[in-house]
Amino acid sequence: MPTPQENAATTRELIQRVQNEGDMGFAEKTLSESFVGTNPMAGGTADKAGAIAMFAMMRAWIPDMHTEVDDVIATGSKVAVRSTMTGTDTQGFIPGTPPTGKSFSMGAIDVFTFDDAGMNSGHYGVYDMMGAMGQLGLLPAPPQ
Amino acid sequence: MSDAARNVELVEKLERAYNERDYDTVRACLAADFVANTPGAEMVPAGVDGAIAANEGTFSFFSDRRTEILEIFGDDDRVVSHVRMTGTNDGGIEWAGVPANGKPVDIDWIQISRHGDDGMIQETWAQMDIPKMMVQVGAMATPEGM
Numbered sequence: 001m002p003t004p005q006e007n008a009a010t011t012r013e014l015i016q017r018v019q020n021e022g023d024m025g026f027a028e029k030t031l032s033e034s035f036v037g038t039n040p041m042a043g044g045t046a047d048k049a050g051a052i053a054m055f056a057m058m059r060a061w062i063p064d065m066h067t068e069v070d071d072v073i074a075t076g077s078k079v080a081v082r083s084t085m086t087g088t089d090t091q092g093f094i095p096g097t098p099p100t101g102k103s104f105s106m107g108a109i110d111v112f113t114f115d116d117a118g119m120n121s122g123h124y125g126v127y128d129m130m131g132a133m134g135q136l137g138l139l140p141a142p143p144q
Numbered sequence: 145m146s147d148a149a150r151n152v153e154l155v156e157k158l159e160r161a162y163n164e165r166d167y168d169t170v171r172a173c174l175a176a177d178f179v180a181n182t183p184g185a186e187m188v189p190a191g192v193d194g195a196i197a198a199n200e201g202t203f204s205f206f207s208d209r210r211t212e213i214l215e216i217f218g219d220d221d222r223v224v225s226h227v228r229m230t231g232t233n234d235g236g237i238e239w240a241g242v243p244a245n246g247k248p249v250d251i252d253w254i255q256i257s258r259h260g261d262d263g264m265i266q267e268t269w270a271q272m273d274i275p276k277m278m279v280q281v282g283a284m285a286t287p288e289g290m
Contacts, residue, residue, distance in 0.1 A: 004219070042286075071269075073256065075148070075219040082256055082269055107183065109254040109271045111215070111226065124226070126254050126271035128183045130278075 002118035004074035011079045011112050012069060014120065019067045022059045027052050032119035051123070061095075062087035067108070079112045085127070089136050097138070106132040148218035151259040155223045158265070159213055162199045170196060175264040182270045187239060206231025206249060214252065221259050228252045233281045242283045249280045 002010075014030055017023040035048040044050045058065060065087035073080040088103045106128050113122035133139050145153075154173055161169035174192045188194035188201070202209050209231035216225045229251055236244040253272035257265045278284035 071222070071256065073217075073219050073222045073224050075217050078215075078217050078224070080217075080224040080254070080256065107269070107271055109224075109256060109269065111224065111254065124254075126252065126273055128271055130274040131183050133275075 001116050002114060004076065004079070006118060007077070007079050007112070007114040008072050008074035010114070010118060010120065011072065011074075011081060014112075015067050015069060015081065015083070018055050019058070019065070022056075024052055024056060027055055030120050032115055032117075032121040034115075034121060036122050038122075038124040061091055062093075063090065064088050077114050079114065081108075081110045081112070083108045083110070093133070093136050094138060100136045100138065102136050104132040104135040147259070147263070148220065148223070150263050151221070151223045151257070152216055152218045154259070154263050154265070155216060155218075155225050155255075155257055156213060159211055159225070159227065163209075163211055165199070165203065167196050170199075173265055175260055175266045178265060179267045180270075181268065183272070183274070202229070202231070204235045205233060205237045207234050208232050223257045223259065225255050225257070226252060227255065237281065237283070240278065240281075240283050242278075242281050245282060247281050249277050251277045251280070 010030060014026065017026040031048045031051060033048060035051060037046045037051045044054055065085060068084045068086070069081055070084055071082040085106045085108050086103065089100045092099045108125060108127045110123065110125035112120055115121040130139070158170060158173040161167070161173065171192055174195060176192065178191050178195065180195060185194065188197040209229060211227050211229045214226045214228050216223065218224070229249070231249050233242065233247045233249060234244050236242055251273045253270050255268055255270040258267040260266050275284065279286050
């Protein structure tokens with residue numbers, strides 16, 4: 001049974017190696033076969049394969065995306081991470097729209113669940129997409 | 145009771161108070177120099193008054209607004225809460241230019257609160273699924289692939 005501190009260390013390594021360095025092998029090794037995520041992209045699946053596809057998609061979407069961990073709260077089987085995600089819109093932030101070339105800084109809070117073997121078995125997160133879209137000038141003007 | 149358990153109970157009490165618009169209890173849960181690090185916090189006054197104004201704002205958009213805590217846990221001086229809010233857009237969302245239209249909203253947020261030695265909340269960080277809400281009230285199309 002892993003300690004909360006061990007789960008927190010695994011979470012930090014997952015963010016660094018997978019999100020920041022694109023090491024999908026580490027995600028293969030760390031996500032449980034029964035993984036359930038709650039933020040699948042449109043057309044994606046909530047399982048392990050869907051999560052790894054999303055990590056890969058994010059690397060292609062924002063190639064210089066970097067997640068800086070601001071705070072970690074770990075207790076029981078849960079690890080919460082508050083972070084700041086920065087990147088440059090070179091591929092089209094909203095899929096199908098031209099890239100703005102601008103950079104953004106987006107607040108995020110994620111919650112990871114770990115099983116008794118220390119494998120990451122679940123995830124959900126909320127991101128300041130509205131703020132990032134505002135920084136990129138992509139928000140529609142409110143109707144008058 | 146550990147500090148973490150006490151802090152979790154305080155966040156549960158605060159969430160009930162926001163639902164009941166019981167601002168005496170809200171003031172008893174938030175420190176006088178409370179800071180909200182939440183996108184949109186610049187639209188309301190600083191501190192406790194801003195937290196109350198933000199809550200009253202959501203009641204003006206959705207008069208039947210209700211929240212439920214889906215998950216909550218604490219460690220040391222911080223508490224993480226995953227909250228679901230449901231309601232009906234019967235008041236309109238002025239800052240977004242959305243008129244009242246009777247559309248239902250069902251969104252969630254994650255909040256981290258930091259508590260003082262007395263258990264009162266000193267600071268919060270929250271992320272809310274605003275794009276989902278904008279889609280639900282008809283102010284934004286569903287972005288393709290998101």
